[in-house]
Amino acid sequence: MSETPAGKTGVLLVNLGSPASPKTGDVRRFLREFLGDPRVVNLPRPLWWLILNLFVLPFRPRKSAHAYQSIWTEQGSPLIVFSQRLTEKLKARYGGPSLAIDCAMRYGAPTLRDKLRELKKQGVDEIVVLPLYPQYSSTTTASIFDIVADEFIHWRHMPGLRFISDFHRHPAYIAAVADSVRRHWQQHGQAEMLVMSFHGLPAKLTEWGDPYYYQCQASARLLAEQLGLADAQWKLVFQSRFGRAEWLKPYCVEVLQELPRQAIKNIDVICPGFSVDCLETLEEIALANREVFLEAGGESYRYIPCLNDSDAHVELMLELIRTAR
Numbered sequence: 001m002s003e004t005p006a007g008k009t010g011v012l013l014v015n016l017g018s019p020a021s022p023k024t025g026d027v028r029r030f031l032r033e034f035l036g037d038p039r040v041v042n043l044p045r046p047l048w049w050l051i052l053n054l055f056v057l058p059f060r061p062r063k064s065a066h067a068y069q070s071i072w073t074e075q076g077s078p079l080i081v082f083s084q085r086l087t088e089k090l091k092a093r094y095g096g097p098s099l100a101i102d103c104a105m106r107y108g109a110p111t112l113r114d115k116l117r118e119l120k121k122q123g124v125d126e127i128v129v130l131p132l133y134p135q136y137s138s139t140t141t142a143s144i145f146d147i148v149a150d151e152f153i154h155w156r157h158m159p160g161l162r163f164i165s166d167f168h169r170h171p172a173y174i175a176a177v178a179d180s181v182r183r184h185w186q187q188h189g190q191a192e193m194l195v196m197s198f199h200g201l202p203a204k205l206t207e208w209g210d211p212y213y214y215q216c217q218a219s220a221r222l223l224a225e226q227l228g229l230a231d232a233q234w235k236l237v238f239q240s241r242f243g244r245a246e247w248l249k250p251y252c253v254e255v256l257q258e259l260p261r262q263a264i265k266n267i268d269v270i271c272p273g274f275s276v277d278c279l280e281t282l283e284e285i286a287l288a289n290r291e292v293f294l295e296a297g298g299e300s301y302r303y304i305p306c307l308n309d310s311d312a313h314v315e316l317m318l319e320l321i322r323t324a325r
């Protein structure tokens, strides 16, 4: 028997994932896995199974496939491409014999289980799981933890585990996003208002103890403070309502329709809850919601991209690996 060499850490950046292709069949497969996760939809299983199979999966995939087609690139889904490029840069800069770095998706491929097993094969004695969600939600972050915990059940020799639940007020995160806004202002000038759009959630989840709503509020307020914005110069909104239940408010679309009526016709829009650009930012925010704002009488709508694979994002990842809990 040989001894395991001491002191090797494995880091896994984890994001939501995308369909294998923007074809309806692949989108249906992806949505079946995603929306079948009890963390994402909390209804009783038999009831949700019926709704999902009778009312969602026969219709939604075709509509979503169109949306995916509008943002798909030669290299694939922006969410996966950016997440992997970020990982490659981090690896090239800081990876080595004592630090293995890789990237996995919660739904679709590359799977979280495969990547955890690859790290195990490399003999790491600590695994750092870093979900690419600055704000914790049971629907996203906890769902990643479920897979890690379930995978570990089968491991005889469990390594140390550090799971980074959130980094919504980490100074390095706030600074990196604020810097990206300032750079945008330097190039394009500052609009009358900065709209910060976060992915929505069913409102009930907050009552049930999900801290996501409060973490979004905290991130937005810290960003506004760092940028020296007065209250009238920024607004937090929630996008991507799904289904009929009440979601977190204010709804992005309603605010965009209202702003021109309040004589605010010139806005910058940023999505601080998304680490990399994806369907939700590129199609919904940068394309569809722009039309909503312009049709309501808005004049200028500038979308500020996510941190994506920028050097600032690579440094943020390193800082989180070093300091976040």
Ligand SMILES: C=CC1=C(C)c2cc3[nH]c(cc4nc(cc5[nH]c(cc1n2)c(C)c5CCC(=O)O)C(CCC(=O)O)=C4C)c(C)c3C=C
Pocket: 016, 017, 018, 019, 040, 041, 060, 064, 077, 079, 133, 137, 139, 140, 199, 200, 201, 202, 242, 273, 274, 277, 278, 279, 280
């Ligand atoms: C950033 C955090 C996210 C939270 C919180 C979140 C909750 C949540 N989402 C849905 C339903 C859908 N989301 C979809 C896509 C999608 N969602 C996130 C992030 C969060 N979701 C991302 C990054 C993406 C994009 C994936 C990509 O490939 O680019 C979709 C699929 C597309 C569509 O059909 O619109 C659905 C559906 C629910 C129900 C939910 C919380 C309950």
Ligand SMILES: [Fe+2]
Pocket: 199, 240
């Ligand atoms: Fe979502």
Ligand SMILES: [Fe+2]
Pocket: 240, 241, 280, 284
């Ligand atoms: Fe959406």
